[in-house]
Amino acid sequence: MIEFKKPNRFVEKVFIHCSDSDITSHDDWKVIDGWHKERGWEGIGYHYFITKKGELQIGRPLEKIPSAQYGYNTGSIAICVSGSKDFTEKSFVTLRQLCDEIDVEYDKLTFHGHCEVDKNKTCPVFDYKSVLGLNDKGYLKPSNSKELKPTPQENRVVEKHSVEVNKWYNNKLKIKMTNKLLQDNEGNLSSKRVAGYIVLATYLTLSVSGFYFMADIPVNKLSLLNGMGIMMLGLLGVGVIEKFAKKK
C-alpha cells in the first residue's frame, strides 16, 4: 500500500502527466529532477513519478505546490507516469492505487489530464479517463470504500452541505490570514515567519510603551534617539526573521 498522507495545504485537483520519453535511462524520477533543475526550478515539479515497472517514486514534497501545469498549480497534486508512446499496465495499476488512496482522503476531488488545462499539449497521451475510470466531470467512479458506505439519504444531504460550508469558511479564513508578507517564494504561508512577527510585534509594543509611558521619561532629544534605537532593533528583527523564514 502507498499510504498517502493528506498535505495541510488545500487540494482540489489531481493532474496526470507523462514523462514524454520511452528511453530506459529516463525511467526514473532523478532524471526528471535534473531536467527541472536545469529549468531553474526547485527540483522535480511532480509529487509522484511512476516507472514502467510500476514503482512509485516520491518527488516534490506534497506540502509544496507543484510546478507542473502552468497557471493551475495551486490546489493541485501532480503525478507523472513514465512513457511517451509505450505505457505499461504495471504503471497503470500503481496509478489507480495511488489515485484511489488520494480520493478516499477528500470529499470533493477531481482528476484531470495536463491537456485539459493546456490546449497545446496532449500530455499525458494515454487515455487516463478510462485507465482511472473517471466520469465526465473528472470524479473517480464509485469504487472506493467511501462511496460504498451506505448512508441514509437525508444524512448524505446534510453532510454534503456542512462540507460545503466548512470549505467555504476555510477558504475565507485562508484569504484573510494569507498576507503577502507572510508567504514564501511559492506562495505558502510560513509558520516561522508568523511566529517571528508575533514575537517582534510584542517586543516592540512592550518596549515602546514601557519606554515612553511607564518610565515617565520626557520626550526630548535623548529619548527620541532611544526610540529610534528601538525602531532599528525592530528592523534588525525583520531581517533576522526573513533570513530564518527563507531557510528550509
Ligand SMILES: [Zn+2]
Ligand atoms: Zn504534463
